[in-house]
Every structure is written in structure tokens, then in C-alpha cells.
Amino acid sequence: MKIPHIFATANQKGGVGKTTTAITLGSSLSLFGYRVLLVDLDPQASLTNHLAIEPEKLEYSVANLMVSDSFEPSDAVINKYRLKNGGCVDIIPSNINLARIEAELSVSKGGGLKLRDKLKFFKDNYDYIIIDSSPALSVLLISAVAACDEIIIPVMSDFLSVRGVDLLLSTIGKIEKALDSRCTFRLLITMFDRRTNSSLKSAEYFKNKYKNSHFSSIINIDTKFRDASLIRKPLTYVDVHSRGAIDYINVAREIIDASDGEEFNRTEVRDE
Numbered sequence: 001m002k003i004p005h006i007f008a009t010a011n012q013k014g015g016v017g018k019t020t021t022a023i024t025l026g027s028s029l030s031l032f033g034y035r036v037l038l039v040d041l042d043p044q045a046s047l048t049n050h051l052a053i054e055p056e057k058l059e060y061s062v063a064n065l066m067v068s069d070s071f072e073p074s075d076a077v078i079n080k081y082r083l084k085n086g087g088c089v090d091i092i093p094s095n096i097n098l099a100r101i102e103a104e105l106s107v108s109k110g111g112g113l114k115l116r117d118k119l120k121f122f123k124d125n126y127d128y129i130i131i132d133s134s135p136a137l138s139v140l141l142i143s144a145v146a147a148c149d150e151i152i153i154p155v156m157s158d159f160l161s162v163r164g165v166d167l168l169l170s171t172i173g174k175i176e177k178a179l180d181s182r183c184t185f186r187l188l189i190t191m192f193d194r195r196t197n198s199s200l201k202s203a204e205y206f207k208n209k210y211k212n213s214h215f216s217s218i219i220n221i222d223t224k225f226r227d228a229s230l231i232r233k234p235l236t237y238v239d240v241h242s243r244g245a246i247d248y249i250n251v252a253r254e255i256i257d258a259s260d261g262e263e264f265n266r267t268e269v270r271d272e
């Protein structure tokens with residue numbers, strides 16, 4: 001099976017940890033020295049905002065990358081965190097222009113494949129790419145499914161989240177069929193609160209139902225995520241020893257372990 005390097009978060013439920021996962025997992029991978037590109041594919045631009053980039057002031061965004069064939073893809077990238085150990089977290093930001101081009105993408109032939117084609121440009125520049133999806137089941141989800149090797153489905157550990165996963169998986173299945181493409185998926189249990197019965201029971205339910213398709217690590221509830229978003233940095237950079245940071249570092253390890261033995265073609269990057 002193909003070892004995944006391009007991930008996309010997805011869940012039509014809002015507030016389940018999609019953006020937090022893209023940011024914190026991406027920055028965790030960078031701590032191990034990997035070069036990471038985060039792609040904000042949500043017109044709400046939460047990831048962009050969270051990383052202290054002003055969406056309304058952007059010269060270019062993911063929208064330029066997806067609609068313009070003459071656009072230089074590297075112009076859409078903001079170099080944000082360059083680390084001494086060679087890792088980095090770069091960002092292709094988003095803003096409301098993405099909502100404007102959604103209609104255009106939905107009606108144009110191959111509109112859902114644009115992102116996949118454009119990301120090929122970055123293949124050698126990054127070890128991992130993580131796309132942060134919007135909650136809408138729209139052409140943006142189609143674009144994410146077409147572009148990624150693996151979908152990460154963050155699920156909150158409560159019973160209200162149980163039904164939504166099957167709907168999402170059936171939608172993803174239909175998209176794959178229409179595109180004749182294949183990606184794997186894994187559930188990531190988020191906001192786990194070991195003190196509540198509902199968290200314990202729903203986590204057990206998810207693990208049993210999606211036996212081979214979930215991360216072993218789970219993400220505990222940690223108020224520090226909100227603190228990190230207030231100061232607009234990844235939690236791993238604010239407090240690498242916090243519960244939440246450690247949990248995402250464990251998820252990063254699971255991903256890295258799967259790539260063990262693969263040759264990474266790293267280039268030198270400057271220190272910040």
C-alpha cells in the first residue's frame with residue numbers, strides 16, 4: 001500500500017478539531033525535521049488566522065493556485081516557521097476568494113482535480129502536505145479527496161458524532177468512484193475526556209467499529225489549544241510539554257513510523 005504523505009482533514013461537523021489537527025500535527029512533524037506544507041482549503045480561513053496571517057491582506061491565496069493556470073505556484077506559499085533542525089511549516093493561506101471560486105470550480109470540467117494537479121509542483125519541496133478542509137460537502141471536499149493519499153477524520157468523543165462519520169465516508173466513497181481515485185482514511189479521536197463516561201464509551205465504539213482505520217493515539221481535551229489559538233501559534237510551539245502537544249506528537253510518530261526506511265530528500269533550510 002502507498003505510504004501517505006498528503007493528508008486532508010475532513011468532517012462536515014464544525015468544531016471537531018480539523019484545523020487544530022492540521023496545524024498541530026503539521027508542526028509536530030516539523031519538530032522531527034520534516035518539511036511540512038499546510039494548505040488552508042476553508043474559505044473561513046481559520047488555519048490562516050490561527051497562524052497569524054491576515055486573510056484580507058493577502059496578495060495571493062489558495063484560490064489563485066487553483067484557478068489560474070499562469071500563476072506561479074510558489075507565489076502562494078508563505079514561509080512561516082523555519083526551524084534549526086531543518087524542519088519547516090509553510091502555508092498556502094486562504095481567504096474569502098475561495099468561496100468566490102467555488103462556483104467556478106464546481107461547473108468547470110476537472111475543477112475538482114485542480115488542487116491535486118497544482119500540489120504536484122510541491123512534491124519534492126515537502127515531506128508532508130496537510131490540507132485543512134471546510135465542513136462543506138462541496139467541490140472543496142472533492143478537491144481534498146482527489147489531492148490526498150489519506151483523509152484524517154477528527155471525531156469528537158461523544159455520541160452525537162457517531163452518525164456523521166458514516167455519512168462522510170459514504171460521500172467520500174462516492175467522490176472516489178466518480179474520480180476513479182483511491183485514498184485511505186483514519187479516524188482521530190479528539191477532545192477525549194477520560195473523566196466522562198460518554199468519552200470513554202464513544203472512543204471504544206469508534207475503535208471497535210473502525211478497527212484498522214483509526215490512529216492508536218487519541219487527542220485529550222486540553223484548554224491550552226484555545227490559549228495557543230489566542231496567541232496565533234501552534235500549541236507545539238507554545239508548550240511542547242502540554243498534554244495536547246504530546247498527543248499530536250504521538251500521532252506524528254505513527255505517521256513517521258509508517259514511512260520508516262523511506263528515503264527523504266531533504267534540503268537545507270535557513271534557521272529562523
Ligand SMILES: Nc1ncnc2c1ncn2[C@@H]1O[C@H](COP(=O)(O)OP(=O)(O)O)[C@@H](O)[C@H]1O
Pocket residue numbers: 013014015016017018019020021046190191192219220221222223225226229244
Ligand atoms: N483537544 C482539544 N481540547 C480542547 N480544545 C480543543 C481541542 N481541539 C480543538 N480544540 C478547540 O476547539 C475549537 C474548534 O476546533 P477547530 O480545530 O477549529 O475545529 P474545526 O476545524 O473542526 O471546526 C477551537 O477553539 C480549538 O482551539
Ligand SMILES: [Mg+2]
Pocket residue numbers: 018019020042046047133
Ligand atoms: Mg476548521
